[in-house]
Amino acid sequence: MAQVEIRRISKIFEGHTAVSDINLVVDDGEFLVLLGPSGCGKSTLLRMIAGLEMPTSGDIVIGGKVATRLKPKDRNVAMVFQNYALYPHLTIYENIAFPLRVQGVEKSKLNQKVRWAADLVGIEPLLQRKPRQTSGGERQRTALARSLVRDPQLFLLDEPLSNLDAKLRHSSREELRRFQDRVGVTFIYVTHDQVEAMGLGDRIVVMKAGKVRQVGTPKDIYSHPADTFVATFIGSPPMNLVETGPTTVGFRPEIFLPRRGFVESANLLEAPFRIRRIEYLGGDQLIYGTVSGNLPETEVISRIPSSVRFDGAEGEEIAFAAHIEEVRYFDTETGVAVLASDVQGQTRRAGHA
Amino acid sequence: MPDARTVQPGDRTLAYITLAPSVALLLLLSAVPTITVLATAMQDVGLGSLSGPWVGLDNFVWALNYDAFWRALWNTFYWVFGSVAVEMVLGLGIALLLHQNFAMRGIARAILLAPYLIPTIVAVLVWRYMFHDIVGILNYFLMNLGLIERPLQWLGSTRWAMVSVIIVGVWKFFPFVVLALLGILQSIPQEQYEAARIDGASAFQQFWRITLPYILPVFILTALLRTIWTFHKFEIIYLLTGGGPLDVTTTLPILVYQKGFVDFELGRAAAIAILTFVILAALIAVYFMLMRRAESKQ
Numbered sequence: 309m310a311q312v313e314i315r316r317i318s319k320i321f322e323g324h325t326a327v328s329d330i331n332l333v334v335d336d337g338e339f340l341v342l343l344g345p346s347g348c349g350k351s352t353l354l355r356m357i358a359g360l361e362m363p364t365s366g367d368i369v370i371g372g373k374v375a376t377r378l379k380p381k382d383r384n385v386a387m388v389f390q391n392y393a394l395y396p397h398l399t400i401y402e403n404i405a406f407p408l409r410v411q412g413v414e415k416s417k418l419n420q421k422v423r424w425a426a427d428l429v430g431i432e433p434l435l436q437r438k439p440r441q442t443s444g445g446e447r448q449r450t451a452l453a454r455s456l457v458r459d460p461q462l463f464l465l466d467e468p469l470s471n472l473d474a475k476l477r478h479s480s481r482e483e484l485r486r487f488q489d490r491v492g493v494t495f496i497y498v499t500h501d502q503v504e505a506m507g508l509g510d511r512i513v514v515m516k517a518g519k520v521r522q523v524g525t526p527k528d529i530y531s532h533p534a535d536t537f538v539a540t541f542i543g544s545p546p547m548n549l550v551e552t553g554p555t556t557v558g559f560r561p562e563i564f565l566p567r568r569g570f571v572e573s574a575n576l577l578e579a580p581f582r583i584r585r586i587e588y589l590g591g592d593q594l595i596y597g598t599v600s601g602n603l604p605e606t607e608v609i610s611r612i613p614s615s616v617r618f619d620g621a622e623g624e625e626i627a628f629a630a631h632i633e634e635v636r637y638f639d640t641e642t643g644v645a646v647l648a649s650d651v652q653g654q655t656r657r658a659g660h661a
Numbered sequence: 662m663p664d665a666r667t668v669q670p671g672d673r674t675l676a677y678i679t680l681a682p683s684v685a686l687l688l689l690l691s692a693v694p695t696i697t698v699l700a701t702a703m704q705d706v707g708l709g710s711l712s713g714p715w716v717g718l719d720n721f722v723w724a725l726n727y728d729a730f731w732r733a734l735w736n737t738f739y740w741v742f743g744s745v746a747v748e749m750v751l752g753l754g755i756a757l758l759l760h761q762n763f764a765m766r767g768i769a770r771a772i773l774l775a776p777y778l779i780p781t782i783v784a785v786l787v788w789r790y791m792f793h794d795i796v797g798i799l800n801y802f803l804m805n806l807g808l809i810e811r812p813l814q815w816l817g818s819t820r821w822a823m824v825s826v827i828i829v830g831v832w833k834f835f836p837f838v839v840l841a842l843l844g845i846l847q848s849i850p851q852e853q854y855e856a857a858r859i860d861g862a863s864a865f866q867q868f869w870r871i872t873l874p875y876i877l878p879v880f881i882l883t884a885l886l887r888t889i890w891t892f893h894k895f896e897i898i899y900l901l902t903g904g905g906p907l908d909v910t911t912t913l914p915i916l917v918y919q920k921g922f923v924d925f926e927l928g929r930a931a932a933i934a935i936l937t938f939v940i941l942a943a944l945i946a947v948y949f950m951l952m953r954r955a956e957s958k959q
Contacts, residue, residue, distance in 0.1 A: 358855075360855050360858065379858075380858045380859040381858065381859060385859065387855070387856065387859050389852045389855070389856060390852075391850060393850065393852035393853050393856040395853060395870070395874075396875070397877075398874075406857070406870070407860035407861065409870075410857070410860055410861050410863070410866050410870070454860075
């Protein structure tokens with residue numbers, strides 16, 4: 309078990325900056341998710357923590373020890389790869405035993421360890437099979453078991469669920485989280501899937517173009533995005549953004565609802581909403597349309613639970629509103645979030661113009 | 662009622678009709694010559710004709726009692742296993758080298774293919790120059806290095822002739838091994854090595870536990886192909902030594918040629934050819950068994 313400290317880490321590949329000056333502290337026993345679009349540097353950061361890449365500058369401290377120049381094997385970390393990296397010619401048993409074999413662990417201890425790890429992830433009946441005779445989910449668990457036998461102080465996972473089908477991914481997510489609770493080891497988990505990130509992470513690090521855009525709990529990141537990139541990258545559909553001069557107004561689809569559902573009349577951001585299309589998704593319906601009135605004409609989306617009655621029809625214009633305290637504001641030029649108190653007057657002025 | 666023109670699954674007539682051209686071609690190219698050789702082997706065919714009186718298995722009995730046949734068989738094994746063993750080891754070594762990242766790797770790979778692409782006759786002429794005892798570059802270097810005192814008779818001595826032929830064979834054909842092994846080496850997922858590095862495997866352990874098992878099926882298959890092709894290789898040996906001196910480089914194909922087209926004993930030559938075929942078939946059977954075992958391990 310270990311705390312991990314990333315100190316001013318950068319990685320430059322032949323003139324291309326993959327990771328740029330990142331500082332981060334991962335707490336002992338924490339489940340930290342690195343989230344971002346492909347090419348944002350999240351995998352490179354993970355590989356530097358594993359020791360598979362050398363940082364161009366900066367330091368990595370694992371469990372209080374500077375590990376920047378240590379070989380991967382001396383860092384006592386385990387890594388689960390996207391394609392699991394199982395050895396095709398070895399049985400599941402031998403795959404799990406591999407880290408112990410190369411260390412020359414004695415037979416009875418090895419056997420005991422392998423069975424313990426296999427039992428923990430529930431693949432004991434498969435031990436004599438070859439990887440190709442097992443399913444994707446079973447391979448993923450084998451990879452977990454293999455990383456487990458060395459008693460690592462840190463688990464690194466590089467998109468371990470992305471090769472599974474949607475249904476299996478859902479149940480594996482749940483299993484993975486329970487697995488971490490049980491072993492209690494620090495996890496650093498890379499994904500581009502925001503649902504995985506929200507569901508798994510104690511905290512999420514949102515990255516873009518080699519830089520950290522925001523670090524926070526899933527709730528923080530969802531309700532207080534640090535900038536317009538985070539606001540639109542997290543949430544599906546993304547936060548609605550309406551440019552009102554120097555300030556951009558942001559509101560989540562699920563807080564933008566028909567005006568008559570609100571009891572109070574104060575503290576509301578109100579706007580007429582012309583419905584273009586209604587998409588029924590089972591639990592929810594998405595209403596696509598255009599706001600106008602006080603706000604400049606902009607395409608936005610509203611999400612209304614299907615359990616709530618909504619009579620609007622395509623082509624109609626209905627009064628919609630959102631609670632002011634749930635509305636977010638961003639600097640239009642930089643995209644960075646600004647405090648509501650700083651812009652309240654401004655928005656009103658813009659609204660009246 | 663199915664439409665008469667629709668193709669029904671399991672329609673045997675259609676299957677036979679569509680297969681017929683391939684089967685006919687195979688018969689023409691493979692079965693007909695084989696049967697012709699078999700028939701020739703059972704006749705006493707002399708000079709100037711393609712058939713003669715039937716003699717049953719006499720030619721085979723003669724061949725099995727013929728000293729030169731057994732010597733040629735031994736020479737063939739020497740030639741085949743000597744060449745293939747060196748080709749495989751050298752090929753694996755060079756493939757592993759070329760698999761590394763280094764500057765101008767692409768150029769090195771292209772250069773490496775050159776021997777494979779040079780026509781045999783050109784290569785042999787150049788090698789004969791290099792092997793020459795007086796003006797050859799090989800003796801020049803070896804004497805300058807002080808490894809030998811007098812020029813070696815490369816192609817002219819019973820001691821060095823087969824070694825010389827094997828050197829040329831290896832030089833010409835090891836690029837094939839490199840190519841085949843490089844292909845499989847490049848298909849090993851990089852993640853397997855990364856996982857092994859994190860698990861603490863040394864470079865040797867990575868080679869022994871990941872690389873070698875991964876490439877083994879292709880390695881065996883390549884060795885099999887090289888064995889078959891080397892077994893009936895004719896022109897390299899014939900052009901270099903003609904089978905001499907004193908028949909030390911006379912392999913079975915050379916013996917078949919000598920019997921058939923020097924001594925004009927086509928029946929006996931055909932019998933030796935059939936025996937060669939049987940020996941090679943037995944060899945291939947062993948290889949297939951090995952390969953199946955290697956594959957079941959995968």
